[in-house]
Amino acid sequence: MPALPVRVDAVLVQALIAAALSFAHLHDLASAAGQHGWKAWAYPVSVDLLMVAAWRRLRSGEAKAAGWCWFLVALTASLGANVATAGLLDLDDVPAWLRILVAGWPAVAFLGGTLLAHGAPKPVKAPATVPERPSTVAVPEPIAEESEPPETAAELPPTEPESARPSPSPVPPALVALARKVADEHGARTETPIDTSTLRARLGVPMPLAEAIATQLT
Template sequence: MRALPIRVDAVLVQALIAAALSFAHLHDLALAAGQDGWKAWAYPVSVDLLMVAAWRRLRSGEAKAAGWCWFLVALAASLGANVATAGLLDLDDVPAWLRILVAGWPAVAFLGGTLLAHGAPNPTKAPATASEPPSTAAVPEPTAAEVEPSSTATELPAASPASAPSSPSPVPPALVAMARRVADEHRARTGTPIDTSTLRARLGVPMPLAEAIAAQLT
């Protein structure tokens, strides 16, 4: 069995490198701000999860303002950690305001994640109430052209304008059966036999063909 070739996606590799570096910078900043042990590792996970949740909200197309708001908050936290650990901040003497921001981040991330995960859904159409009467619109019956398009096209030769046929054209059995059902339904509804004009209108066929069908129904 031949092994499948492995393709390396440069964009994916770049994304993994950026995520690893940002993860490490967030951990180092949380550790310098007094969050030691497992807490220092939980901060980068919290930032990345908030960014993913905001990005999913943007992709869904719902409440884009909230999605952009929390995406920028998570991006600022990640970018701020990258800049702060680049030598611009003394990690051995972290200022008090930064310690306050790091300590308050879990509450901010929880609020953002909750709002993104449990946002208001799109309003759906209200179901029809029981008091509304059902639709009584009659469904039109299919015409003969829709039921037997191939039979009428192949078995009925085109009439010549110069001369009329001496004998009626053969009628397909399926068309006769359909005409018989239409005639029976007309008799049951009106109590009278169906006439040729009504039969032609119901079947959607030319008058000569309707007369030939009516002759076979008698």
């Protein structure tokens, strides 16, 4: 299997060289300021991590002001170390203010990294709710009450003509006696003879039978 050609990215090589030189300059400055051993190596790592965190915040598009602020702080620390170790500063006699800046850098880097990592998230929009349709409640229809039998002639159904009515059937004597009692009570209460419609309503019998009973009461 033929080997794939290796392409050298000039930008990547330049970035690696710049990172290595900046890393070494930060280490030398921290060592000159009194941070020896592993402490001197931790300073360039802290500066580079803060710069990467700030760059990621800028790429995400959220809180760009905070991202630019901490990116410039890390860039100033890296660029200051490069300039200071270029012969402009006597590393054997570091001034007190530089020692203070180097000693206070871990707290500054921790604060910046915390603010960048735990920034305020974007507000989540609540999904639009669809209004619920009102549930239809079936209303029961009113039950028609049973009407009482009509007591007046106006409420009675129309009667058939006299010629179409069948011949009256014989009335039982017991029913005639009951009708007479009802007629007597009505006459005693109203002092008027009972009419056929009232007699029919009181006895609850059909109109032909009521008429036959009325004829026997007269």
